[in-house]
Amino acid sequence: DIQMTQSPASLSASLEEIVTITCQASQDIGNWLSWYQQKPGKSPQLLIYGATSLADGVPSRFSGSRSGTQYSLKISRLQVEDIGIYYCLQAYSAPLTFGSGTKLEIK
Amino acid sequence: EVQLVESGGGLVQPGRSLKLSCLASGFTFSNYGMNWIRQAPGKGLEWVASISSSSSYIYYADTVKGRFTISRDNAKNTLYLQMTSLRSEDTALYYCARHTVADYWGQGVMVTVSS
Numbered sequence: 001d002i003q004m005t006q007s008p009a010s011l012s013a014s015l016e017e018i019v020t021i022t023c024q025a026s027q028d029i030g031n032w033l034s035w036y037q038q039k040p041g042k043s044p045q046l047l048i049y050g051a052t053s054l055a056d057g058v059p060s061r062f063s064g065s066r067s068g069t070q071y072s073l074k075i076s077r078l079q080v081e082d083i084g085i086y087y088c089l090q091a092y093s094a095p096l097t098f099g100s101g102t103k104l105e106i107k
Numbered sequence: 108e109v110q111l112v113e114s115g116g117g118l119v120q121p122g123r124s125l126k127l128s129c130l131a132s133g134f135t136f137s138n139y140g141m142n143w144i145r146q147a148p149g150k151g152l153e154w155v156a157s158i159s160s161s162s163s164y165i166y167y168a169d170t171v172k173g174r175f176t177i178s179r180d181n182a183k184n185t186l187y188l189q190m191t192s193l194r195s196e197d198t199a200l201y202y203c204a205r206h207t208v209a210d211y212w213g214q215g216v217m218v219t220v221s222s
Contacts, residue, residue: 034208036152043202043212044152055210087152091207094166096142096154 002026002090006099012107019075021102023088028069032092035064035073039084047086048073080106109133111203111213118219119193129186129203129213137161137181139206143188145199146215155201156188171197193220 003026013019023033031051036044046055048064051071061076075082083106088099115127129141143155156177157166165177176189186203200215 032207036209038152043214044209045212046208046210049208049210085151089152089154089209091209094157095168096157096166098152098154101151 001095002029002093002097004088004090004097004099006088006102008102009100010103010105012105013078014107015080016077019078019082019104021073021086021088021104023071023099025069025071025090029090029092031066032090033064033066033071034089034091035062036087036089037082037084038087044087078106109205109211111205111211113201113203113213113216116201116216116218118221120222121194121220123193124189124191125193125218126190127188127201127203127216127218129188131184131186131203131205134205136179136184140164141177141179141186141206142204142209143175143177143186144202144204144209144212145197145218146202147196147199150199153199157207158186190218193218195220 005024033051035048038044047058047062051066052064063074065072086102090097110132112130119125140159142157145153145155158177174192178187198220200217202215203213205211
């Protein structure tokens with residue numbers, strides 16, 4: 001099974017700050033990596049798919065990148081509405097596996 | 108507008124069965140693979156099962172293999188999850204999600220396994 005190691009587990013940042021969350025895959029998954037945001041009491045929302053493609057309606061301050069088997073989600077200017085928990089998901093092969101999540105708070 | 112609406116959850120005793128449904132609308136259901144994903148209270152997301160658009164390919168997490176069955180009825184635009192031999196560790200909010208990239212999610216349905 002492919003393991004997704006997500007870091008950090010929690011993050012506190014200031015408004016307008018740049019925030020980066022990473023997921024390390026245990027083996028090659030190509031671009032089969034998606035990022036999700038989950039706000040309290042809500043269903044997860046797709047932010048990024050194919051490692052770098054922005055989902056419809058997602059603000060352009062969100063971006064995804066890939067370097068080998070390391071994937072990153074960047075929020076270029078943190079906003080209040082960005083608080084929540086962020087997850088990565090590999091869909092390269094079953095079993096699909098999520099990262100453990102990153103809880104993002106405003107400092 | 109894409110909508111996924113889960114139903115069928117509830118409180119069930121250990122060892123019993125339950126069947127979840129996910130009614131899809133706003134897109135051509137028969138063109139998309141579907142997933143069940145769950146989230147235990149206060150925990151992260153766990154993929155449960157996937158089914159391809161024509162039911163040709165089905166995959167399960169090891170934690171549910173042999174106990175859960177994913178299926179779909181494209182004529183009814185509905186995805187199912189038949190859960191048997193339920194355990195306390197199956198207690199979770201169950202989401203259905205569209206496509207390999209899980210681009211749309213339902214609101215979730217709670218399953219509580221307890222005596």
